[in-house]
Amino acid sequence: MQITSSFNLRLLVALLLFLVSSTLVNAQEQPARYLIIPYPQKLVAGNGAFIINAKTVIVAASKYKNESTLLNAIFSNKLAVSSTSKANNTIRLVNDSTITAAEGYRLAITPQQVTIWAKGGAGMFRAVETVRQLLPAGIEGKQTGVFSALSLPSVNIEDAPAYAWRGMHLDVSRHFFSVNYLKKFIDLLALYKFNKFHLHLTDDQGWRIEIKKYPKLTQEGAWRTFNNQDSICIKKSADNPDMAIDPKHIIKKYGKTLYGGFYTQKQMKDVVAYATARHIDIIPEIDMPGHMMAAINSYPFLTCNGQNKWGKLFTTPICPCNEEVYEFAQNVFTEIMDIFPSKYIHIGGDEVDRSSWAQSDACKALMQKEGITSTAQLQSYFINRMEKFFNAKGRKLIGWDEILEGGISKTALIMYWRSWVPKAPVEAAKNGNQVIMTPGSPLYFDTPPDQNSVYNVYHFNPIPTGLTANEAKGIIGAQANLWTEYIPSENRADYMYMPRMTALAENLWTDKASYTSYLQRLQEHYERLNNLKVNYRLPDFKGLVEQNVFTDETVLDLKSSLKNITIHYTTDGSLPNANAKVLDRPFVIKEPVHIRLAAFKSNGTAGDVYNLNYTKQTLAQPEAKANVESGLLCSYYPGSYKSSKLMAAVKATEVFTVNSVVVPTAVKAPSFGLRYEGYLNVPADGIYSFYLTCDDGGILNIAKREVVNNDGWHGPIEKSGQVALKKGMQPIELNFVEGGGGYTLKLKYSINGSEPAEVPDSWLKH
Template sequence: MKKLLILACFLVSGMTYAQTNPYPLIPYPASLQPSTGFFEVNASTSLVVPADASLQSQVNQLKSLLGITRTTAGSGNRVILGYDASLGNEEAYTLEVNASKIKLLGKTNTGINRGIQSLRQLVMAGAAKKIPAVTIKDQPAYAWRGMHLDVSRHFFTLEYLKKYVDQLAFYKFNKFHLHLTDDQGWRIEIKKYPLLTQEGAWRTLNNQDSTCIARSKDNPDFAIDPRFLKMKDGKQVYGGFYTQEQIKELVAYAAERSVEIVPEIDMPGHMMAAIRQYPFLSCTSDAGWGKTFSTPICPCNEQTYQFAEDVFNEIFALFPSKYVHLGADEVEKTTWANSEACKALMQKEGIKNVEELQSYFVHRMQKFFASKGKQLIGWDEILEGGIDASAIVMYWRSWVKKAPYQAAQNGNAIVMTPVSTLYFDSPPGIQSVSNVYNLEVVPEGITPEQAKLFMGAQANLWTEFIPSENRAEYMYMPRMTALSEVVWTNKKDFASYEKCLLQHYPIMEKHNIHYRLPDLTGFTEENVFVDKATLSIKKPLESYTLRYTTDGSLPQKTSPELGKGLTITKPQTIKVAAFTSTGLRGDIYTLKYQQQAYAKPVSASGKKPGLTGSLYKKFFKMTTLMKQEKADSTFTVSNVVVPKTVTAPSFGIQFRGLINVPETGVYSFFYTCDDGGILRIADRMVVDNDGNHFPIEKSGQVALQKGAHPFEADFIEGGGGFTLTLKYSLNGSDPKEVPDSWFMR
């Protein structure tokens, strides 16, 4: 298989990638046999379909894709659709392309739909109407291949949801998790409770909106969509909702593309939009905030269950999926603990604590779901207090590492969606695509029998700071393509995938996707030069144009083109961005240059290999706060790594020693931290990556003479799992790991 991947995705020197890779498929098929020649669509090409088949949707897709008008076999080449009952998976298909025919067979209509998307990718990546010969046998590795969208924090049009479905189908996702309700807004019409949308779908602008508005000054993707603003009772409000007819339209649209919509009505927490309209739902008869989250609905009031069942009965009627998501995450239980009704219920039912009270609520809803033929899904908090094995657990809290093991031991099916990797609302960076690609769906230590419980994986897009369609697409694309390969192909070959991805960026432009352009590399954010330097950046795609400014303004389509290089002879700040041929601008890179003499080495006489580490078992917001504390312990390490003996959920480490560089030059260092870090070499600040944040790589340079120099690296971990890597390059070489042999103490 690997040989086929390399053959399909090999870059030959002197030729364009599109010429050498006729099969840039994402996700890559389970089996692909390359061939020679092409199938060329022409006026005599016919589309042949079994007379008894229900394939009208598929026929329409192929007619539109290939421009075929003939539906009766003639003397020309043919496109043949049909079924193959011998295929082992409901989504399996085979695709055979040669000069005389395209033959696409599926176990079911779903399999045929998956094959059509592979054919679509071949058409869009190559020459029009000229499809490369190939034999593909394909089926997915996992049954749950999901993407999520939160429409509660910020609202999106029905047309955009259809566009989202199109992208899911294109990359062979089969589950669309639609998060319809939350504190900020109720987005689906419930006829029995009309105030949920008449009032609960609208709100005044909040602090998250204010943050977006401030960011929109430099990036219009953060602007609040004026289509969802209106005046109500003399106030400007923001929101929107979907009617039940619109939901039916969306569900039917997705079903034609073999995408299953899984609705989420989040309760008992995150229900402020509902409680404000129906105060009887809370234990205190009002909506508000507790210590950490909003006031939940009351599990000790029978009216609550009547409301929930009424709502879900309407949800069940709209969504044919057997899966329905209850949420059940981030529940502020203070009002429960103080409620006399809850105390009485807990005593009656033998419930020991409020965690078990949440379990009581989930169990009741689970029984109700089952009575209607539905299966309950919840975030991994539903494990607290105990749950029935028939519930599906979505594992998201990366810092609760025992959760997937606990679910597996309990016999629950599991969908992996860890916040550390698959929360696509986290800022993307140079490593975000590879981090997704390297996700392990089945954690280490799971038994072969338990592995069968891991249904697959899903990425989530929470929209607190995603107010526009453009911003949403920037956040999920291209990370979504990496996940599609994880859950469909499940074969690790990142280099081949990455080359295939290059051909998908133009396809995204054809689909009008506001994607995040691939990262520009070959430079650092903080740069130094001794006498002069040359800024030279290799374009990820030849169709891109690099433009820059030196006056502090943001690069525009009219800014100077960077060209082959820019000579730097004085301290200055340069802003650079890539532009597509359609005018889409990539990330803006701010490059600061300062002149610096080579730092002179210090004596390394009597020093030992390694670095000294000082451990602080405490939560820090910034690395500088460690200076005020006394270390809990010290240790020796060979490099900038966290010892396995460090088990505290939050901590800080100071690494101290010398770094002995083998030659004189300008060294670039790339420091990736989750949460934060500071790197100083030769008493000079090299990288400032401080604070609490997701994994971010920041870079800087320092001019060093050959020999040993003082080395300081600080790192803090706030909880939830950490990332810490340090790489270097010399005079513009490719980044690599810093050798252990360079460090001494």
């Protein structure tokens, strides 16, 4: 009897565990019911729904007045707010000091009432945003009207973020953005539970914040005549109106056309208050000692030699050996601290051309006095001195990872961006510094997005290899950066960060979730973004290849994954617009043709333009090869090549054998070229698609036919092409170049519409 009872108890426990786990799994499999991004740490589905009507009351203590106000704003302020409790038909905001996480919360929705528990305003507001996402997307950007149409699905949620720092960055120096846009950006940060907004306020191209002690910083430094980056944007606007310079920021002055703008201190304090109410810290960045051309133009005493120009790579920096410079910097940051209450201040510290320091007598004297032996240490002297000033004001200094080079205190925060220096975040964490991860790949959102961008952001691991579990605690989170050299408009900015932002949100909040579930939930979020007037990038069409081949005929058959999308196309080379032909049925292709197509939203805005070339080919005959060996030959060409074709005139210094298309570990030069040669042992006749991702550039030839041209210096972009192959040994040549700054090289294939996969090592021969 004792044995039977024990068995039954174990069976009952197992059954209960199964039911709980099934409920959790089913919650992730019910995206239509729980459309939350980022997904909660723990969600248990319930039955029924809470109906919101005109008699619903928000019950909140005075501690949560701000959060209850923001909650009521979701309902156009039509609900009553009270400090007294009712049994039913209430949304209750309850303080719970037992919750340990500052941003943690619990949410219980039943058909009778909604209850939110948190220990403070940050956690309560994150819960409010969860409630917002559980409501129909139609609540966004309009009056809700009839409350009887609103309901919240029953659920129990326990939630808290995986990482403390969940940030987005916006560069307003290269191109200026309005106060209204900053608030729109903050609203989206709040919606997706970010808590840090890194605002890059100054750079060579413009000074964007009023400093009353130095009025010329904005009177002169906030404006410029069109530069080379502006010219490129203007040229691209012929095909893409989002690339046009915003006329709101163009003025006529001194007989010149000037472009720019700045924020007054009053305006920025208003923006800060808007963000603070939503529990988002705005981290101001005043970039120095480099990237200061806009300031130096008006105050030339800031440099060591009075000059202000572009060097080989970067501009002349301010002088760390001049006391007037420290007085200037401290005066500027004193006013910045008066505007921004955040305990974090970003000083930049990246890409400093220190050559003028090496020639300065004042710097030579200071270096001798302080025992400084290099200009890198001289930069650290400047950063460390500014950090002491920050600390005296109760603030913490953040710098880009270059500030590590000459030595840095353990109290400075390091923002890691140089993905080609993987040791930087590891060394910083081992040194005891807190580290914010923002590597260029995949978290520089100014890199043009492609079909892999969302996946890469979602699967990014903020913890670098080489750290113990205790050292990994120094990695406090991550952020994505939006540098705006080629982002001249608010629409273009929206396009570049959305929907990548949502993938980062889930990565940093939930940490471990289902990518399949995320994609299903994201599909439904597009309607919400439409109502918020966000010019997001449309989802990619699956299976499209840029360079297509066929032997007899092929079919182009596309369907959008979103509602109310129309596909328009042209075959005469012209840009497709809303009046072009509609692709609403399979398109049979029997002759070579160039098709340009784009998806259009119901409001008339277009997504990416796809350029599809179709060429007729015969199946390439294989070569008769005997006694082949595994792998490809890889020739190494150290040096800088802006095109992979330039390697043809140079002799390789080494030749390796590689078993897959990877960069050999022996390749150490910062800039180099590689040529991979050999054969593909093709297993069957067919049309093969190849997908080549390069940073910087590359060209793939198979069967002596160019298949993918992804040449030139650029970020990690995937391009694709097809080739018709017969079974057997087919010659392959891949030329790849890296210009410096970190490389990416990936080669995948598919056949007959299969999912792209790595080229099998067994196919590679020489």
